[in-house]
Amino acid sequence: MTPPFTRILRDMPAMTPFVGPETLERRRGATFALRLGANESAFGLSPKARAALTAEIGRTNWYCDPEHWELRSALAAQCDVKPENIVVAEGIDGVLGIVVRAFTEPGDTIVTSAGAYPTFNYHVLGYGGRLDFVPYREDCRNDLEALAARARATGAKLLYLANPDNPTGTFHGRAAIEDLLARMPEGCLLLLDEAYAEFAPAHELPPISGEDPRVIRLRTFSKAHGMAGLRVGYGVATTRLIDAFNRIRMHFGVGRLAQVAALASLGDDDFAAGVVREVARGRTEYEALGRELGLNTIPSLTNFVPFDLATNEKSDRVLARLAERGVFVRKPGIAPLNRFVRITVGTGPERAALAETLRAVLREF
Amino acid sequence: MTPPFTRILRDMPAMTPFVGPETLERRRGATFALRLGANESAFGLSPKARAALTAEIGRTNWYCDPEHWELRSALAAQCDVKPENIVVAEGIDGVLGIVVRAFTEPGDTIVTSAGAYPTFNYHVLGYGGRLDFVPYREDCRNDLEALAARARATGAKLLYLANPDNPTGTFHGRAAIEDLLARMPEGCLLLLDEAYAEFAPAHELPPISGEDPRVIRLRTFSKAHGMAGLRVGYGVATTRLIDAFNRIRMHFGVGRLAQVAALASLGDDDFAAGVVREVARGRTEYEALGRELGLNTIPSLTNFVPFDLATNEKSDRVLARLAERGVFVRKPGIAPLNRFVRITVGTGPERAALAETLRAVLREF
Numbered sequence: 001m002t003p004p005f006t007r008i009l010r011d012m013p014a015m016t017p018f019v020g021p022e023t024l025e026r027r028r029g030a031t032f033a034l035r036l037g038a039n040e041s042a043f044g045l046s047p048k049a050r051a052a053l054t055a056e057i058g059r060t061n062w063y064c065d066p067e068h069w070e071l072r073s074a075l076a077a078q079c080d081v082k083p084e085n086i087v088v089a090e091g092i093d094g095v096l097g098i099v100v101r102a103f104t105e106p107g108d109t110i111v112t113s114a115g116a117y118p119t120f121n122y123h124v125l126g127y128g129g130r131l132d133f134v135p136y137r138e139d140c141r142n143d144l145e146a147l148a149a150r151a152r153a154t155g156a157k158l159l160y161l162a163n164p165d166n167p168t169g170t171f172h173g174r175a176a177i178e179d180l181l182a183r184m185p186e187g188c189l190l191l192l193d194e195a196y197a198e199f200a201p202a203h204e205l206p207p208i209s210g211e212d213p214r215v216i217r218l219r220t221f222s223k224a225h226g227m228a229g230l231r232v233g234y235g236v237a238t239t240r241l242i243d244a245f246n247r248i249r250m251h252f253g254v255g256r257l258a259q260v261a262a263l264a265s266l267g268d269d270d271f272a273a274g275v276v277r278e279v280a281r282g283r284t285e286y287e288a289l290g291r292e293l294g295l296n297t298i299p300s301l302t303n304f305v306p307f308d309l310a311t312n313e314k315s316d317r318v319l320a321r322l323a324e325r326g327v328f329v330r331k332p333g334i335a336p337l338n339r340f341v342r343i344t345v346g347t348g349p350e351r352a353a354l355a356e357t358l359r360a361v362l363r364e365f
Numbered sequence: 366m367t368p369p370f371t372r373i374l375r376d377m378p379a380m381t382p383f384v385g386p387e388t389l390e391r392r393r394g395a396t397f398a399l400r401l402g403a404n405e406s407a408f409g410l411s412p413k414a415r416a417a418l419t420a421e422i423g424r425t426n427w428y429c430d431p432e433h434w435e436l437r438s439a440l441a442a443q444c445d446v447k448p449e450n451i452v453v454a455e456g457i458d459g460v461l462g463i464v465v466r467a468f469t470e471p472g473d474t475i476v477t478s479a480g481a482y483p484t485f486n487y488h489v490l491g492y493g494g495r496l497d498f499v500p501y502r503e504d505c506r507n508d509l510e511a512l513a514a515r516a517r518a519t520g521a522k523l524l525y526l527a528n529p530d531n532p533t534g535t536f537h538g539r540a541a542i543e544d545l546l547a548r549m550p551e552g553c554l555l556l557l558d559e560a561y562a563e564f565a566p567a568h569e570l571p572p573i574s575g576e577d578p579r580v581i582r583l584r585t586f587s588k589a590h591g592m593a594g595l596r597v598g599y600g601v602a603t604t605r606l607i608d609a610f611n612r613i614r615m616h617f618g619v620g621r622l623a624q625v626a627a628l629a630s631l632g633d634d635d636f637a638a639g640v641v642r643e644v645a646r647g648r649t650e651y652e653a654l655g656r657e658l659g660l661n662t663i664p665s666l667t668n669f670v671p672f673d674l675a676t677n678e679k680s681d682r683v684l685a686r687l688a689e690r691g692v693f694v695r696k697p698g699i700a701p702l703n704r705f706v707r708i709t710v711g712t713g714p715e716r717a718a719l720a721e722t723l724r725a726v727l728r729e730f
Contacts, residue, residue, distance in 0.1 A: 002603070002606065004552075005468060006466070006468060007470065009613065012612055015612070020432065022434065023430070023432055040428060053422060054419070054422070059594060060594040060595050060626075061406045061407070061593060062403075062405050062593060062594050063593045064385075065385050067385065067387070069387065069391065090455060090618040093616075093617055101371070103369075103371060105372070126613045158368070186366060189366075214366055222428075226425070226426040228425075228426055228428045229424060229426065229621035230425050230621075230622070231620045238367070240367070241367065244374055247374065247380070247491070248491045250462060252455070252456060253455040253456075253596060253618065255594050256595075258620065
């Protein structure tokens with residue numbers, strides 16, 4: 001009856017990149033009071049995005065524009081590239097899937113940091129690639145020299161780097177990224193995941209060239225723009241790459257509401273800037289909380305802060321106790337990062353509630 | 366610099382399954398007055414879906430449930446299967462992509478009708494499959510015996526059938542589908558695309574078994590439920606298949622608004638039934654219009670009616686004249702279907718406007 005699955009699928013390890021908070025809520029039989037584990041924005045949609053989305057509800061019976069023309073045009077103007085340098089997909093996850101698929105033959109090597117974004121790894125394994133991991137240095141910083149050296153040594157086709165980083169929050173400035181680009185071996189493409197770019201100093205982000213063949217930049221509306229549930233991400237790369245991606249991407253995957261909301265939010269500079277300011281305030285509070293509780297925190301340029309619980313065992317226990325008290329947070333799965341608990345910056349009241357709960361939990365130890 | 370694309374991508378023909386009406390509008394420099402080319406529902410969202418969606422806007426900053434648990438549970442109850450028999454993705458297009466990817470090794474043969482759904486073909490080529498086409502019989506009916514025979518003769522892994530059919534609107538009843546299932550060769554899976562199932566008589570749809578290893582059923586909220594722009598489709602298949610699909614699918618691709626709207630619409634039987642009744646009324650009007658204008662129409666069990674313009678050339682010209690007058694419709698690209706123009710059933714006023722324009726265009730010939 002059923003035909004055999006492809007060899008790649010038969011050989012694949014089972015892997016769930018992220019267990020959603022809804023799944024955890026079903027398991028525990030209760031909702032979370034504080035949802036601070038998925039680095040979602042606590043600050044919602046731009047009022048302009050909300051208005052555009054609401055106005056579009058009457059047209060959800062229509063398919064979306066599969067070319068995302070208006071959104072790509074606005075993004076191109078903002079990035080100072082051509083619309084032909086941009087691919088839009090269902091979040092950065094969607095773009096990563098397209099890029100990995102476009103380049104990965106079974107057995108190809110792909111380099112990333114050990115403990116970096118699980119969904120990237122999921123795509124690599126899903127297309128039969130072989131992951132080669134480079135440890136973080138100083139526990140929490142992507143080791144750019146080692147990543148480039150490893151890509152060269154293994155003949156890697158793709159090198160993945162999140163900057164600012166997830167799950168650590170650390171950041172490399174413009175000079176470091178330009179140095180990495182200069183070190184990229186021939187035949188290796190840098191996937192530069194800038195999901196948290198808005199939270200870093202703008203002048204420290206490397207300028208975007210649409211025709212740099214060494215890199216694809218990845219950005220999203222899920223974080224500063226507060227649209228994780230709407231699924232809009234994009235990549236900036238050479239027209240040659242974008243042309244190829246257009247031949248394999250899902251054309252209608254980014255719906256009408258997502259497109260109009262992203263377009264409107266892009267036109268609301270004040271909103272994203274306000275989110276970034278409030279998140280910076282929240283990080284400062286979290287750092288002060290860490291000092292109060294005797295926990296180191298990693299200086300972060302994202303919307304989350306990792307708290308150092310000293311050991312994997314203790315961070316596991318703290319995570320479990322927080323969950324029992326209705327707080328959803330996450331932790332990295334791989335040493336040495338697994339001694340941290342990563343907490344999203346919430347609203348002021350959410351931060352106050354988190355602080356109170358974390359104090360109570362730590363008093364138990 | 367950039368690594369080589371995969372061999373599949375290098376060898377792929379460029380292909381755009383559908384040029385969107387927005388693209389045509391940009392080319393012509395004006396919007397369409399009547400959008401009747403993409404078989405979108407003219408009857409919008411269920412009020413319950415609209416209310417659920419509107420209530421969810423405040424949570425679009427949250428990621429969706431990647432397990433689609435509530436929606437899958439409701440679908441399972443409706444289909445009389447288990448939630449573990451259901452995969453949800455970004456429209457039927459998304460499900461087709463997963464299924465094709467799960468089974469297609471480069472060079473594998475996959476059978477479909479010549480002129481059937483272009484996006485299925487797009488996925489097959491995108492994963493390196495080889496398409497083998499079976500002609501429609503009597504111009505417009507899927508030839509089930511020939512499809513099964515061709516699958517057997519070619520050792521095909523997948524056989525695609527839309528029922529009710531797109532782009533013809535024709536339908537095979539339960540006995541014919543059960544006969545096809547009995548004819549399916551070992552090692553070949555039937556992809557039964559039932560996007561238009563709601564428009565066919567319920568008692569003539571074959572009953573759904575979640576554990577039939579010969580078939581995956583594909584359904585969507587894009588048609589009767591009016592959610593083409595929200596992107597929700599699903600597949601019903603054995604738990605073994607769904608397990609495998611879960612290992613390669615995009616987990617977060619179906620956003621929060623899409624999930625809550627689909628769930629609410631599913632709970633609003635009266636709405637979909639009303640759409641189906643109004644569409645049937647509209648088809649009757651279109652058939653009468655065909656008779657008035659001396660054009661044969663294909664009896665359709667979908668939300669569109671194909672009008673027979675006798676030749677490919679004439680249907681091309683009528684399509685162009687309709688576009689000049691602000692009417693967006695489409696036609697199949699492959700003989701013998703390419704002598705038809707396929708027109709979506711609009712609202713009453715849209716149907717009246719279409720009739721007036723079509724009369725005017727045909728007077729010019």
